[in-house]
Amino acid sequence: MLSKNETTIKALPGRQELFIIREFDAPRELVYRAFTEADLLVQWLGPKNLTMKVDTFNPVNGGAWRYIHSDANGNEYGFHGVFHELQAPERIIQTFEFEGLPEKGHVELDTALFESLPGGRSKVTIQAVYQSVDDRDGMVRSGMEGGVKEGHERLDALLAKQQAN
């Protein structure tokens, strides 16, 4: 399939939330699995020049997760949070914290919705809510967009491979 799906990041000025919206050429059940199974997640999440290692991943209501991205020079970027709710295959609600910030305690609440589209396709909408507009703006300025888009392209490839099998 030649369709090129684009990642859209919406961050309205002055608000403490942003939205990441992306369609995939795969059913939502498959996309949901790629978000909630550690052995799949490590194959696509994040920038393509980083390696991802899962430290903790307990995909149940109330379960914790933690993973580390590392680059070729051995720099490590840790992230952790807790699953508030997993509602397969339609919704994930979780907390999210980047451990590399100057101080701890800057946490976002992420709600990911998985919708079915015609033709075996699907749409993922992730809302990230922040404790402040500054926190949200800091995340946008951090260059998250590039990493998110690269991750989605890697997920495209993973989903294509799964469906070819």
Next chain:
Amino acid sequence: MLSKNETTIKALPGRQELFIIREFDAPRELVYRAFTEADLLVQWLGPKNLTMKVDTFNPVNGGAWRYIHSDANGNEYGFHGVFHELQAPERIIQTFEFEGLPEKGHVELDTALFESLPGGRSKVTIQAVYQSVDDRDGMVRSGMEGGVKEGHERLDALLAKQQAN
């Protein structure tokens, strides 16, 4: 001590957050304990005409919690969430969901800060961040203010009793 501490709830129009601010005539260590030990929490949290029962309470990073308030007629109001971070005695970051809403998945991210004040007193500031302004406004309209204030008055009494011992 005759000082009467007032609970302030700040909810600016159009924002998806609110703040609950309250001083207590007790050191923050004692107040923090009252928020994080189940046998103390049940003695003060919520309106005075309701009975609180703890179903789950695991006060560690990544731990889950659930409690039920019930009235004299047997009506039950469940709440649950997950602790993202407990930093004794200064900060609690957790998710919070009221199970009585028409649909699941309306979750808030709560950050409670405990500060020391002179004279063995303390101040608690709770920020609740919502997925939408509507969710925030719905919580305000639900009459939360009365329950929060009654809870704080019950906490005043508990803290006075603990310090008299």
